[in-house]
Amino acid sequence: MSTKYSRQRETLLKVLCSTDCHPDADWIYTEVRKELPNISLGTVYRNLSNMSREGTILKLSMGDGKDHFDGNTTLIHHHMMCRRCGSIIDIFTPDKDEKEFSEYVSSYAQTHTSAIIQEHSVMFYGICSDCNK
Amino acid sequence: MSTKYSRQRETLLKVLCSTDCHPDADWIYTEVRKELPNISLGTVYRNLSNMSREGTILKLSMGDGKDHFDGNTTLIHHHMMCRRCGSIIDIFTPDKDEKEFSEYVSSYAQTHTSAIIQEHSVMFYGICSDCNK
DNA sequence: TCGATAATAGTAATGATTACTGTTATTATA
DNA sequence: TATAATAACAGTAATCATTACTATTATCGA
Numbered sequence: 001m002s003t004k005y006s007r008q009r010e011t012l013l014k015v016l017c018s019t020d021c022h023p024d025a026d027w028i029y030t031e032v033r034k035e036l037p038n039i040s041l042g043t044v045y046r047n048l049s050n051m052s053r054e055g056t057i058l059k060l061s062m063g064d065g066k067d068h069f070d071g072n073t074t075l076i077h078h079h080m081m082c083r084r085c086g087s088i089i090d091i092f093t094p095d096k097d098e099k100e101f102s103e104y105v106s107s108y109a110q111t112h113t114s115a116i117i118q119e120h121s122v123m124f125y126g127i128c129s130d131c132n133k
Numbered sequence: 134m135s136t137k138y139s140r141q142r143e144t145l146l147k148v149l150c151s152t153d154c155h156p157d158a159d160w161i162y163t164e165v166r167k168e169l170p171n172i173s174l175g176t177v178y179r180n181l182s183n184m185s186r187e188g189t190i191l192k193l194s195m196g197d198g199k200d201h202f203d204g205n206t207t208l209i210h211h212h213m214m215c216r217r218c219g220s221i222i223d224i225f226t227p228d229k230d231e232k233e234f235s236e237y238v239s240s241y242a243q244t245h246t247s248a249i250i251q252e253h254s255v256m257f258y259g260i261c262s263d264c265n266k
Numbered sequence: 267t268c269g270a271t272a273a274t275a276g277t278a279a280t281g282a283t284t285a286c287t288g289t290t291a292t293t294a295t296a
Numbered sequence: 297t298a299t300a301a302t303a304a305c306a307g308t309a310a311t312c313a314t315t316a317c318t319a320t321t322a323t324c325g326a
Contacts (some may be wrong), residue, residue: 002293002302002303003303003304004291004292004293004302004303004304005291005292005293005303005304006291006292006303006304006305007291008304008305009304024282025282025283026281026282038305038306038307039305039306040305040306040307040308041283041306041307042283042284042285042286042305042306042307042308043304043305043306045282045283045284046284046304046305047304049283049284059196061194061195061196062194063192063194063200065281065282065313065314066281066282066283067196067282067283078242080242080246080248080250082248083251089246089248091242091245091246091248092245093241093245097241101241104237105238105255106257108226108230108234109211109213109224109255109257112224112225112226113213113222113224113262114262115213115215115222115224115259115260115261115262115265116259116260116265117213117257117258117259118216118258118259118260119257119258119259120255120256120257120258121255121256121258122238122242122253122254122255122256123253123254123255123256124239124242124250124252124253125250125251125252125253125254126248126249126250126251126252127248127249127251128248129246129247129248132248132249135271135272135324136272136273137271137272137273137322137323137324138272138273138322138323138324139272139273139274139322139323140322141273141274142273157313158313158314159312159313171274171275171276172274172275173274173275173276173277174275174276174314175274175275175276175277175314175315175316175317176273176274176275178313178314178315179273179274179315180273182314182315198282198283198312198313199312199313199314200313200314
């Protein structure tokens with residue numbers, strides 16, 4: 001069951017990678033339809049699900065009832081959800097700091113449990129700079 | 134609009150606090166019905182929502198499509214979801230370490246963004262000790 | 267005891283996501 | 297290039313978690 005090319009998936013990925021707004025499936029659906037008016041919502045969901053499972057994109061569950069997606073997987077960074085406007089913003093940190101941070105967080109948990117820690121995700125909540133003006 | 138007592142809420146809280154399995158709304162509904170057979174699912178959701186907003190209980194969004202709840206808010210701890218069985222387990226850490234950890238995580242983000250960081254949640258993913266046997 | 271109203275039960279509605287099915291597009295191979 | 301196998305699709309129905317609505321009930325202060 002090798003992966004076959006599809007224009008739908010290519011376009012979807014292009015749309016997702018050209019924004020930093022961490023959209024949900026419906027936003028992506030709306031945007032992709034501007035280029036492929038007949039794409040189906042199921043196709044959007046299926047591709048988002050497949051690509052996040054494979055690690056091509058990132059799925060974010062921030063507790064607002066729907067999943068958000070991030071096309072930027074090359075540059076490690078964190079996310080904050082604004083309590084006022086609901087937007088999700090990136091928090092970029094220097095690579096060297098990030099390595100240390102990630103190591104600290106995972107080993108912090110690993111030293112206190114007999115389970116095997118494979119991954120972790122850190123979510124921040126607060127007020128974005130736009131809402132704070 | 135002061136809060137009035139209700140046996141439904143009391144029972145729900147008692148049920149939630151007497152387990153460490155981080156149940157979802159439906160599990161809680163099933164359990165509470167053993168004591169209050171006529172409680173409605175809406176009442177469960179409304180109370181879970183109210184109590185987590187007030188901080189009486191904790192809502193966990195771990196990315197499996199539904200919310201989980203934790204009645205233990207007095208002892209700060211972390212959570213890991215098992216990739217194999219889906220269960221959520223607690224990771225307890227010494228109080229002094231926890232303070233330092235929490236401070237480190239939030240200041241790590243705060244020094245790299247102009248947004249106001251208010252809270253953070255750290256979720257771990259891996260294989261629980263039961264699944265690792 | 268009574269009145270105001272918070273909370274409820276029961277049900278309908280919503281919103282996000284998944285499943286299904288017949289059709290289309292991709293790709294390896296003849 | 298034609299063909300055959302099948303991955304992916306469009307369109308739609310179904311599911312699941314959650315919220316909204318409404319008439320009734322329970323709490324609680326006066």
